[in-house]
Amino acid sequence: MKSLSEWSFTEPNLLVQFPIDPIKENYIRRVPGCVFSHATPTPLKTQLQLVSASHDVLENILDLNPIEEANPVFAKFIAGNQLLPGSVTIAHRYGGYQFGYWADQLGDGRAITLGEYVNSKGNRWELQLKGAGKTPYSRNGDGRAVLRSSIREYLCSEAMHALGIPTSRAAAIVVSKDMVVRDQFYNGRMKYEPTAVVLRLAPTWFRIGSLEILTREKEIKNLKQVVDFTIEHHMPTIPQGNYLKFLETVLEQSAALVSLWMAHGFTHGVLNTDNMSLLSITIDYGPFGFLDSYNPSFVPNHSDDEGRYSYLNQPKIFKWNMARLADALQPLLSAEEQKEAAATIGRFDEIYQQQFISIFRRKLGLSKAAKDEDKLVQLLLDMMQQRRADFTQTFRQLGAIHLDNIELGEEHWALHSITTHPSFSEFISLYQKIVQETGISDEERCRVMNGVNPRYVLHNWMAEAAIRQAEKDDFHLTHLLSKVLSKPYDKDDEAESLGFSNPPPDWACSLRVSCSS
Ligand SMILES: Nc1ncnc2c1ncn2[C@@H]1O[C@H](COP(=O)(O)OP(=O)(O)OP(=O)(O)O)[C@@H](O)[C@H]1O
Numbered sequence: 001m002k003s004l005s006e007w008s009f010t011e012p013n014l015l016v017q018f019p020i021d022p023i024k025e026n027y028i029r030r031v032p033g034c035v036f037s038h039a040t041p042t043p044l045k046t047q048l049q050l051v052s053a054s055h056d057v058l059e060n061i062l063d064l065n066p067i068e069e070a071n072p073v074f075a076k077f078i079a080g081n082q083l084l085p086g087s088v089t090i091a092h093r094y095g096g097y098q099f100g101y102w103a104d105q106l107g108d109g110r111a112i113t114l115g116e117y118v119n120s121k122g123n124r125w126e127l128q129l130k131g132a133g134k135t136p137y138s139r140n141g142d143g144r145a146v147l148r149s150s151i152r153e154y155l156c157s158e159a160m161h162a163l164g165i166p167t168s169r170a171a172a173i174v175v176s177k178d179m180v181v182r183d184q185f186y187n188g189r190m191k192y193e194p195t196a197v198v199l200r201l202a203p204t205w206f207r208i209g210s211l212e213i214l215t216r217e218k219e220i221k222n223l224k225q226v227v228d229f230t231i232e233h234h235m236p237t238i239p240q241g242n243y244l245k246f247l248e249t250v251l252e253q254s255a256a257l258v259s260l261w262m263a264h265g266f267t268h269g270v271l272n273t274d275n276m277s278l279l280s281i282t283i284d285y286g287p288f289g290f291l292d293s294y295n296p297s298f299v300p301n302h303s304d305d306e307g308r309y310s311y312l313n314q315p316k317i318f319k320w321n322m323a324r325l326a327d328a329l330q331p332l333l334s335a336e337e338q339k340e341a342a343a344t345i346g347r348f349d350e351i352y353q354q355q356f357i358s359i360f361r362r363k364l365g366l367s368k369a370a371k372d373e374d375k376l377v378q379l380l381l382d383m384m385q386q387r388r389a390d391f392t393q394t395f396r397q398l399g400a401i402h403l404d405n406i407e408l409g410e411e412h413w414a415l416h417s418i419t420t421h422p423s424f425s426e427f428i429s430l431y432q433k434i435v436q437e438t439g440i441s442d443e444e445r446c447r448v449m450n451g452v453n454p455r456y457v458l459h460n461w462m463a464e465a466a467i468r469q470a471e472k473d474d475f476h477l478t479h480l481l482s483k484v485l486s487k488p489y490d491k492d493d494e495a496e497s498l499g500f501s502n503p504p505p506d507w508a509c510s511l512r513v514s515c516s517s
Pocket residue numbers: 106107108109110111137138139140141142143144145270274275283284285286517
């Protein structure tokens with residue numbers, strides 16, 4: 001493991017082979033012809049403080065000794081106040097469809113790529129600072145992120161990784177006393193909030209919007225270069241130039257991603273095409289939410305009046321976004337391939353349905369496919385919806401009872417509502433029959449369920465409690481959540497004492513997630 005003084009970005013930075021806007025100032029502009037622009041982090045000025053660092057990321061991705069988090073250079077590095085050797089700082093130009101409408105050029109308005117790092121395992125990671133100040137793509141924004149949204153992104157990226165859901169990662173978060181205004185108090189007074197920066201990582205940050213802007217602007221050479229790069233470095237089994245296979249791969253991986261989200265009750269909140277990674281990893285943690293009680297119409301983003309990005313709509317939106325990807329690839333496809341691309345999009349529902357059922361099969365502890373499994377899952381979800389049963393804890397607690405002798409204690413609180421449902425006996429009989437047919441013991445079923453159904457997920461009320469504390473310079477809950485959510489299947493005494501596997505507290509009901517971040 002390395003110390004900070006031994007650490008440097010890997011050279012050459014492969015991203016600099018793309019056309020980069022030669023102007024080195026961070027002023028706002030349209031930059032036709034470029035895939036990146038030079039952009040320099042703007043240092044944070046006042047009272048820099050490290051909030052938290054992920055030891056898993058430091059050790060297992062960055063080859064960094066975690067004790068380096070105490071090194072004062074570490075906080076300066078995360079803040080963008082001090083660059084490490086080999087850094088070539090750039091911001092990416094992309095576009096996107098937002099809420100169904102073409103939004104034109106967007107780009108990294110507050111994220112700056114510092115460089116790439118090939119770690120000791122041979123894996124390449126792009127490191128980015130989110131909230132590092134203005135870039136050429138900032139439009140009217142200040143390039144900053146508030147502590148509130150930064151804590152949410154930091155905690156959720158690492159929590160999703162621990163749940164086995166493909167995601168960008170978060171290495172660390174720093175906060176300053178440089179204040180910005182995002183919202184107002186109800187009495188109209190300005191609400192000043194501290195700014196923060198998150199160091200986040202992904203194998204690549206290219207999105208559907210990265211291709212869309214190039215196709216729209218007829219920059220076909222650049223389009224081809226970005227897709228070829230993505231195939232060469234991230235999808236090595238695809239033959240170069242096979243853009244149809246690229247579309248199929250993204251579509252299959254996306255169907256797998258959204259089925260994992262659905263299985264964990266995760267609702268992203270802003271599924272615009274600029275937030276859809278070409279590698280089908282979860283990116284951009286904004287107004288997301290995990291389901292509390294099972295309400296398929298759940299919309300965590302309180303600016304999403306029509307519920308376009310509700311929990312239930314997510315697979316449909318993924319398919320819509322895949323059609324936008326096919327549109328963006330159009331200049332690279334022959335007439336015949338374009339027809340095949342349309343047929344590929346048409347297969348999304350079937351691929352998604354297969355993924356969905358295979359995950360829910362495991363959530364119910366079943367080791368192999370069984371006749372009537374679809375009916376079993378549907379019976380359960382219908383009861384949960386009608387009784388507003390807790391999504392996470394219903395699955396978890398079903399893995400803690402014996403199907404042939406159901407005795408509920410206080411610890412099975414989520415099951416009480418569904419056991420009195422008229423369909424419950426039909427559900428249990430079918431469940432018992434399928435378990436017997438698949439030849440697994442009830443103990444084995446419970447063991448499997450406890451390994452796939454988490455005890456803890458990052459409910460918005462938990463993130464909110466950590467944020468309220470952190471805004472008073474107390475990071476204990478942020479550290480606790482980071483620790484507990486890195487092992488979401490294991491019971492933690494402090495998490496229990498704070499009710500993290502209990503029903504949400506009353507104040508959680510009125511909680512809304514602001515999209516200003
Ligand atoms: N404070 C800000 N200053 C400048 N640009 C911003 C700011 N907030 C958002 N943007 C830009 O607005 C667009 C949409 O914002 P969105 O919240 O989806 O992205 P983000 O969270 O900033 O970035 P990412 O998708 O990389 O996580 C992006 O182009 C983003 O860079």
